[in-house]
Amino acid sequence: MENREISQAVIGRLPRYRRYLGELKKQGIERISSKELSRIMHVTASQIRQDFNNFGGFGQQGYGYNISYLHEEIGKILGLDKSHTMLLVGAGHLGSALINYMKFRTRGFNFVAAFDISPDVYGRSIGGIEVLPMEDLAGFLEKNRVDIAVLTLPKEAAVEAAEALTRGGCRAIWNFAHVDLMVPSSVVVENVHLSDSLYKLSYNIKRRELSETE
Amino acid sequence: MENREISQAVIGRLPRYRRYLGELKKQGIERISSKELSRIMHVTASQIRQDFNNFGGFGQQGYGYNISYLHEEIGKILGLDKSHTMLLVGAGHLGSALINYMKFRTRGFNFVAAFDISPDVYGRSIGGIEVLPMEDLAGFLEKNRVDIAVLTLPKEAAVEAAEALTRGGCRAIWNFAHVDLMVPSSVVVENVHLSDSLYKLSYNIKRRELSETE
Numbered sequence: 566m567e568n569r570e571i572s573q574a575v576i577g578r579l580p581r582y583r584r585y586l587g588e589l590k591k592q593g594i595e596r597i598s599s600k601e602l603s604r605i606m607h608v609t610a611s612q613i614r615q616d617f618n619n620f621g622g623f624g625q626q627g628y629g630y631n632i633s634y635l636h637e638e639i640g641k642i643l644g645l646d647k648s649h650t651m652l653l654v655g656a657g658h659l660g661s662a663l664i665n666y667m668k669f670r671t672r673g674f675n676f677v678a679a680f681d682i683s684p685d686v687y688g689r690s691i692g693g694i695e696v697l698p699m700e701d702l703a704g705f706l707e708k709n710r711v712d713i714a715v716l717t718l719p720k721e722a723a724v725e726a727a728e729a730l731t732r733g734g735c736r737a738i739w740n741f742a743h744v745d746l747m748v749p750s751s752v753v754v755e756n757v758h759l760s761d762s763l764y765k766l767s768y769n770i771k772r773r774e775l776s777e778t779e
Numbered sequence: 780m781e782n783r784e785i786s787q788a789v790i791g792r793l794p795r796y797r798r799y800l801g802e803l804k805k806q807g808i809e810r811i812s813s814k815e816l817s818r819i820m821h822v823t824a825s826q827i828r829q830d831f832n833n834f835g836g837f838g839q840q841g842y843g844y845n846i847s848y849l850h851e852e853i854g855k856i857l858g859l860d861k862s863h864t865m866l867l868v869g870a871g872h873l874g875s876a877l878i879n880y881m882k883f884r885t886r887g888f889n890f891v892a893a894f895d896i897s898p899d900v901y902g903r904s905i906g907g908i909e910v911l912p913m914e915d916l917a918g919f920l921e922k923n924r925v926d927i928a929v930l931t932l933p934k935e936a937a938v939e940a941a942e943a944l945t946r947g948g949c950r951a952i953w954n955f956a957h958v959d960l961m962v963p964s965s966v967v968v969e970n971v972h973l974s975d976s977l978y979k980l981s982y983n984i985k986r987r988e989l990s991e992t993e
Contacts, residue, residue, distance in 0.1 A: 573979075576979055576982050576983075577975070577979055579978070579979075579982070580972070580974065580978040580979065581959075581972075581975060583978070584957065584958075607959075642982065643978045643979075643981050643982045643985075644981040644982055644984060644985035645978065645981060649981065649984075657876075657879075658875060658876035658879040659876040659880055661872060661876065662871075662872035662873040662875065662876035663973075665871075665872040666872060666873055666973070674977065712984065713980065713984070736984070736987070737980060737983075737984045739976070739977060739980055743798065744798075745795075745820075745821075751987070753980060753983045753984055753987055755976055755977070755979055755980035755983070757971070757973065757976050758794070759877075759880070759971065760794065761791070761794035761795060761798075762953070762969055762971050763888065763927075763953060763969070764793070764794040764797070764857045764859065765787075765790055765791055765793075765794065765969055766927065766951060766953055766967060766969035767858040767859060768790050768856065768857045768858055769790075769951075769967045769969070770858060770863075770926065770927070770951050770967055771857075771858035771861075773950070773965070773967055
């Protein structure tokens with residue numbers, strides 16, 4: 566069952582379930598019904614049950630879900646019971662923010678090195694990590710296991726960097742560059758296209774204004 | 780037609796179409812068929828036609844789409860033909876990155892002020908903008924029109940800040956805080972939950988490993 570194909574839409578909703586369960590746990594609450602969880606998360610109880618059924622349902626619904634158990638199980642499904650080593654490629658403002666953000670925000674995702682293409686930032690320390698030249702990337706990947714490369718270079722440089730990462734054996738890229746990376750299917754890519762998100766917001770602002778002047 | 784309800788999934792795909800069209804335009808290409816666009820974007824031609832039919836189809840398919848026209852029309856649909864004023868709430872690493880990132884990356888989204896809850900950063904300048912105390916927010920919103928508040932405070936502070944923004948008449952929030960904001964439905968919210976994205980990546984890494992050891 567573990568390895569049945571589960572839709573990315575379902576997977577995309579798991580972190581949000583985990584976030585709410587973490588809050589409930591912190592409040593000392595032990596059990597919750599799908600109906601109550603539905604109410605606080607603004608999704609239907611049927612959606613919750615369907616999503617959880619992909620993973621065997623997580624226990625008896627008559628008594629509600631055990632919050633602590635469910636929180637932990639979803640964490641395991643997401644692979645959060647293991648730590649991950651991360652590599653920053655692109656030590657600009659956004660890259661620096663991510664190194665600093667991650668350090669405080671989450672557990673088990675540890676930056677081990679940072680690279681950049683600009684000699685201006687070589688040797689600089691961000692989040693306690695020294696920025697190295699891109700030329701050293703291949704050598705670094707030969708000697709170190711890296712789980713995730715975080716790519717925050719401008720798009721032209723990002724395409725080249727993704728190729729270097731792939732050649733070096735890196736198999737997961739968290740991509741913030743404003744471009745879709747063309748990498749072998751064995752490489753897992755998760756995109757964060759900030760401009761796309763902002764443009765969607767812009768659309769919804771315009772739509773609201775149109776509906777108000779009707 | 781302008782105001783028919785179009786699904787957020789379709790809207791979410793528009794920025795990516797626009798991005799590819801912008802690249803093609805830069806390459807001096809004038810027309811493209813849905814088939815060819817489908818090939819470079821790795822989506823089906825039928826999906827493209829369906830998406831575009833929401834907006835009247837954008838011209839004759841026999842001759843392909845006029846790239847420059849389509850790029851501009853999608854920009855208009857997204858409201859990118861107008862400029863937007865932005866307010867930063869949370870002047871930490873991520874907020875600073877966004878002010879600096881946006882400045883170089885996109886057009887028409889202009890930060891006009893920055894606020895924070897920490898006296899440590901009051902008076903500091905980020906991206907050329909002075910950081911003001913949160914106490915000044917209400918007064919600022921009374922005197923200035925703000926299109927979008929960019930919220931990068933830690934989650935507890937973000938909930939309070941969202942309330943202050945809503946009270947002050949701000950009607951759109953680009954939310955980077957790790958919490959779902961409860962705001963009136965007249966306020967448009969677009970979330971960027973970075974941890975959720977990272978956790979999804981973590982899941983896909985784990986899944987790939989499982990499938991390889993089968």
